[in-house]
Amino acid sequence: MHEKPRLPRTLGHLRAWLRDTEIGREIVREIAAGFLQEKCSKCKRNPSKLVDLEILDEMPPCDDDLEQRMIGMMIVEPKTIDVVSGIVQPEDFHDFRAEGIYRAILELRAKDAVDVSLLIDHLRETGQLYELDAPAYCYEAFIEFWLPSHAKHYAKIILDHATRRRLIGAAVDMLVGAYAMDQPVCELIEKMFRTLKELKTL
Numbered sequence: 001m002h003e004k005p006r007l008p009r010t011l012g013h014l015r016a017w018l019r020d021t022e023i024g025r026e027i028v029r030e031i032a033a034g035f036l037q038e039k040c041s042k043c044k045r046n047p048s049k050l051v052d053l054e055i056l057d058e059m060p061p062c063d064d065d066l067e068q069r070m071i072g073m074m075i076v077e078p079k080t081i082d083v084v085s086g087i088v089q090p091e092d093f094h095d096f097r098a099e100g101i102y103r104a105i106l107e108l109r110a111k112d113a114v115d116v117s118l119l120i121d122h123l124r125e126t127g128q129l130y131e132l133d134a135p136a137y138c139y140e141a142f143i144e145f146w147l148p149s150h151a152k153h154y155a156k157i158i159l160d161h162a163t164r165r166r167l168i169g170a171a172v173d174m175l176v177g178a179y180a181m182d183q184p185v186c187e188l189i190e191k192m193f194r195t196l197k198e199l200k201t202l
Contacts, residue, residue, distance in 0.1 A: 020060065020094070061164040062094035063157065070154050071101050072141030078114045080151040081105060087155040092162035100132040116142075163199055170195045 074081045085106060093099040104122050108114045116138060123129040146154065170192070177188050 020062075026057075060094075060168055061161040063161060064095045064098070066154055067093050067095050067098040067158060068137065068141045069144055069146050070151070070158065071098055071105075071138070072144070073146055073148055073151060073154075074102075074105055075114065075116050075119060075138065076142065077148040078109070080148045081109050081114065083151045084155045085109075087152065088158050088162075092159055094161065094165070097132045097134070097137050100128055101134060101137065104128065167199055170199070 070084065074084060088102075090099045090103040090106070093102055101119070101123070104119060104126070105114055108118055108122055112118060119138070120129065120134065123132065123134050128134070173195075174188065174192050177183055177191070
């Protein structure tokens with residue numbers, strides 16, 4: 001019997017599910033293909049000559065193993081939290097479990113010391129312990145965490161991946177906007193440059 005797929009419960013999880021799962025990417029690809037086919041049929045153009053839709057099948061830049069080891073590093077060596085938090089925000093993590101646990105670590109850091117017992121208690125109190133699969137996730141993170149001295153380097157990798165995913169999202173928005181024909185082209189260009197400027201400051 002096949003396991004029933006977990007459906008996303010928030011808008012953020014829905015976006016990640018559409019972007020990162022095979023089924024989600026197939027849905028996006030089919031929607032995009034149908035959208036382009038409809039638009040291009042009106043101007044008698046072959047959509048395959050305009051956009052390579054196969055790129056939508058690619059997994060976006062990420063390294064979930066690195067993120068998990070980063071979580072383990074911060075729990076084992078709390079002094080690395082300050083290093084990582086100066087570079088990476090919770091939404092920069094690709095894995096929703098890493099994002100949720102990192103957010104909890106920051107909440108604990110703001111008011112108390114951080115260790116695995118306090119973290120598990122905090123997640124239990126906030127109702128996220130099993131939603132984030134925290135016990136198993138943290139256990140696996142402890143097995144192969146990396147040297148604390150490399151925390152800054154790993155944090156920059158996570159930020160780089162997050163920035164690339166945002167760039168991909170912005171590019172898709174521009175593609176859809178350009179084909180939709182419901183906005184003045186000058187507004188699309190201004191929006192594109194504004195988005196790129198925001199990404200450049202990260």
